[in-house]
Amino acid sequence: MDIVIIGAGALGAYFGSRFHESGANVTFLVREKRARQIQENGIKISSPKGDYKIDNPKIVTDVTEIKHADLVLVSVKGYHIQGTKDSLKTLTGNGAYVLPVLNGIEHISMLQDQLGKDFVLGGLSFIIATLNEEGHVIHSSDFDNLIFGQLQPTQTTICQNLDDLMEKTKIDGNNNEAILKELWKKYMFITAFSGVTTAANLSIGSIREESDTFRITEMILHEMKVLAKAYNVEILEEEVEAAKDKMLSLPADSTSSMHQDRRKGLMLEVDHLHGGAIRLAKAVGVEMPYTETIHGLIKPFENQ
Incomplete structure (x- = not known):
């Protein structure tokens, strides 16, 4: 396959490298x-x-240099998605x-x-990775x-x-027939996980050590379940519990990419994630007090 990666940060560089490792023709835009x-x-x-290095990766800065692509993996932050519009149209x-x-x-x-x-395909990922000072991926x-x-x-077909x-890569991935529900389940998890870790700066x-603090994650999970149902996606109670269990089982030093960005003094995705949930909720008359509170606490750090 001819694959273009838009957004060669930790996520894009990781998956692009794994595709390259398996023999795909990968271009980084x-x-x-x-x-x-x-x-x-x-x-x-x-x-x-397993470690992997591409010594001479195919990189371009102008989309017109790309003559053919089967698939475009878009892995930019939410606040950069509008900036990809012209390249994606081309x-x-x-x-x-396009696989965002x-x-x-939203x-x-x-x-x-x-x-x-x-x-436009449906897609999501679960990975904890960051870039070091050399721009290499630490998974x-x-x-x-x-x-x-x-x-x-x-x-x-695609x-x-x-x-x-x-199947040829080391990536744990699959073609999911219920991708819209999976998108909402991930949205539910990341809204709670990124929100609480970023707001608490922990x-x-x-967070797990303080039951009152961890309860905030549980309430956000519940609010997102209600919001999904308002958009005709039924998230089961056991799926909410699975998201909670995942947070309980993560290594103690695990944190969200948004929290990592706050630590680094970078721009935050709070409007894309929590702001987006609030906009979707207002459109259908759903109340989200815990999500709104977390959004308000993080907002001052958005444009550091």
């Missing part, structure tokens, strides 16, 4: 600053599932399908409106889930082709 860093240091991942205009693996839900309908419903978890699926009947490629272990 990046900004000038990241291009210079990659040209100098290459792309390298350090991972419990690539889908040449027949590529952003957190949240971007799906936005991309469908801009690119056409047939070109610190033992999981690297990449879940995808069709949102339209016309996407069966999803099957990607599934075939996945890793999950410290």
Whole structure:
């Protein structure tokens, strides 16, 4: 497959490297600053599932240099998604399908409106990874889930082709027939996990030690379950418990990417995640007091 990675941060560089390792033709579409860093240091991942390095990765800064792509993996932060619009229009205009693996839900309908419903797949990932000073990926978890699926009947073939490629990689991924529900389940989990860790400025272990603090995560999970149902997606109570259990079983020093960004003084995805949930809730008359409170506590750190 010809795969383009838009957003060669920790997530994009990791999955792009794993695709490259399995024999796919991978091109990284990046900004000038990241291009210079990659040209100098290459792309390298350090991972419990095996290290891998691309000494001379194929990188471009101009989308017109890409003549063909089967699939575009979009792994930018939520606040950068609008900046990918022109590149995605060019690539889908040449027949590529788009697999966004952003957190949240709002971007799906936005991309469908801009690119056409047939070109936008559903996708999400579960991975804990960050970039070091050289721009190399430090994958610190033992999981690297990449879940995808069709949102339209016309996407069966591309999803099957990607599934075939996945079998050759070290990625733990699958073609999920209920991808919309999986997107909402991930949104539920990450809204609670990123919200509480970022607002408290603590890793999950410290939050778990205080029952009153951990209760906030439980209440946000419940609010997101109610919100999903308002959008005709039924999240079961046992699936809420599974999300809670996941937070209880994570290593004590685990934290969210949003919390990592707060620590680094970087821009935060709070409007894309929590703000998006609040906008969706207002549109259907759902009350989300815990989510609104967390949103308000994080908001002052959004544009550091």
